[in-house]
Amino acid sequence: MRHFGKLATTAALPLWLWHSAAIAGEVTWWAPEFGADRAEELAAAFEEQNPDITVNIERVVPNGLQNRLLVALRSGNTPDLVDIANGWTAPFATTGGLMALDEAVAGLGVELDDFLPAALDTATVDGQLYALPFRAEAHAMIYNKGMFEAAGLDPDAFPETWEELRSAAEALTTGDTFGMGIAGGGEVSNTIFRSLPFLWMNGGGVLNEANDQSILAQPESVEAVEFYTGFLDDGLAPPSTLENDGNALRRLFIANKIAVYQSGQFDLRSIAEENPDIDIGTALLPHPEGKERSAILGGWNFAVPDAARNKEDALKLLAFLAEPENMGFYTDTFPARQSAMSMERFQDPQLEPFRDMLQYARRQPPLENWVQITQVYFDSIQEILLGQAEAAEILDEASQQIDGLIQK
Amino acid sequence: MRIQSRFVGPLFVFPALFVLALLVFYPLVYTVLLSVEDPMGNFVGFENFRTVLDQRLTGTTLRNTFVYVGFSIVFQIILGTAVGILLNAEFWGRSALRAMIVVPWVIPGIVAATTWAWMFHTEFGIINYMAQGAGLIDAPVGWLTNPDTVMPALVVVNVWKMFPFVAIMVLAGLQAIPKDVYEAARIDGARLHHEIFYVTLPQLRPVLASLTLLLAIWGLNAITIIYAMTRGGPANRSIILPMQIFRQAFEFFQFNEAAALSVMFLLITGVLMVLYITVFAEKE
């Protein structure tokens, strides 16, 4: 029997279940790992002000968080406060499970006027607020000033228009460096964030204003897609484009393989660390002649689940976190409140274009099956990058598929 | 003892069967149920199947699945058998070779996939560098992003991962062949290739047959390599059925449509298996 005894012990060891029980005076906050250290500091400060409340921070892995939260919302075993990417807010709010915050926020005296309107948009469904934005960001252009000089371009005057960007990319493409890096691979969102703004600024897009029809086949959209994919077609972007996501583009930039690409401000530090020789320039996204710039608003919101066990204290914590200086401390990029933008850490001149892009930024359409729609859009971009059929033809078909998805 | 055994036998077998029933047969029945319901749990007949079949993607997926699994099996069997025969030879260092060759099969699929993805990388990959150095290609090839090379590249990785298993099983089969069969052939003056084609391979047939079935099952199941290397891209050129099920369920959260795909998947594999087993059983 000795054998069996051992077996039984080994088998029984891992049989405990993950369990989170919250009681009055305790608030459970799911904070993604990248910000969890700062969350701990804020929680400590909050506990000092509110000695009767304990904040339990659970560090969550961003990868799979959406799935995990979906399970939690369905089963009712939820945290009291959770950070969610702004793109998930509308789907979660539509399927139910998030608390409407309008009254609570008014009661707590949070000044919504101070928030970036586009950031509030991401948290609003049918006129009701389901989350409170705390982090906001938009892409800008990152470029290699040294390469600009070598190509005879002014390193302090980044192209303003699409045409200028094209000719700069041509000038910058030499042998094994490429003028422009575009995303065409990896996770779908990498390509969405880098290409969709071009469609928007040209008056096109994936969906119309009412989000009930695809406008992907319209000339404005086709033209913008062709502008984007044209960098590869004409040899101005590296041949690896179809496997390049944001990460890969940064790698290529660090390795001096590309001169220009779009990304968020989080890339700046790692470029400076890994290749200090690069003189980094940052600039606004170029726009079509006579038209406005555009960008997708990225960022994160705080949400309180409907099934939270301790809503009252969760809301207190929410109000605390929404204070400008706390929000400015917690965010990885920019704060969603404009008054927090004056904090020291956001004053780096290199960040200026990223901050300015925020005023052009819009949310992604708040549709429940937006992920599925972006997959169709992404597939068509890849198809065009492969160059085996006309862009207009491919987009026309994608547009029909998307219409089918919307009608469901 | 015989009388008692009628009750004792089932007692021994019961726990395992119970666990399998709970984890396999219940979900199996549940899949069918999910596939004819909407997210609210209302019966919708074949609506989910229609939605899935209407997508042009489904056709692509089916074709890719057959290409991927089919070609993988062919090369796994050929390479595996050849290596198995080689391993059966007596030479210095044979046991070291036997140990080494099994490693690709033992290591995690995700490790194999990421390592190969790195080797296949267009800009920084060693494969392009070597091929260019050897004058095989002029410019870097986007192995995983070119529609013409992505499937072959994935098949190469899958073959590399699984041929050791075939080799080991073939080796075991070879060692079970009685020596006098070869001696008889040799007395008849058979040359080496005659020996392989007329003696060795026919003797191996049962082993190869069951291997083919196992490889087909594993191939149909395996999304690790494709998930980690291409995610089904470029433009769905390498998406296979299990990957689409995964995407539909865990990226789009459309569980009912995913269930409809699963039922189709089960039917296809079921039919293939039955076909295979009948054909194989007839020949025996």
Add this chain to the structure above:
Amino acid sequence: MASSSRAVWPVYPLAAVVVAITMFPFLWMLISSFKNLGELYTVPPTWWPEAPSLQNYLNVLFDSNVPRYFLNSVIISAGSTAIALALAILASYGFARFKFRGKSLAVGLIIVGQLLPTAAIIVPLYVVLNWLGLLNTYLGLILAYLILTLPLSVFMLISYFKGIPKELEEAAIVDGASRLGVLLRITLPLSLPGVVAVIVYAFVTTWNEFIFALCFALDSGTKTLPIGLAEFTTEFNTDWGAVMAASMIMTVPIAILFLAMQKLFVGGLTAGGTKG
């Protein structure tokens, strides 16, 4: 053995080719894991690290979730292997030693379990685990992994048990031992190679498993190493050097386990695969 005593064919060149094909990716993984960032992303690639560095390993060990995932993997694989072994021993003994009504049906069910494409049941399994409250728990993954390991384990052990003479057991039964006692004290020790084969098979299979873990483990408390590796390639600040280092960390334990048990394992596997 027999056919090849005539050394008519170029065994060594062929063997060299096979070794090159099988081992090259590992070598490249190993070499890459010692390169620093700048060197990894140089064109053309270097064959040998110019300034070999342990930085990638340090990053993985101290700056990522990999140690936690390693622990999760160990617990889940060990737990699942233990349960699979216990269930398989009982079931195989029942199949090998007894005749009973419905036996062939029971064997058939286990064969179906073995042949079933698991991708087809992830969706309902997800729903079932969620319903049982087992999503994102160790127990949930441990149970799910039984689907993968139990059927073949049963077949491997059946063939071992059949190979042990009944007379040994009958003598013990005459002396008054119970069936379970006989199994544990006589049959099992004699089938040790088969038991080891099952352990290695089940452990390796669960250690390497990807899809179930991807769907059913949602947080760092339950995610396993393969998921950690997949995450590495998508996160902001990680890179191929760290991915290769993490790959090495994942591969080494399994390679050692396997090489140590190789003889027993291959014996057990071929027995189960060909006869079962």
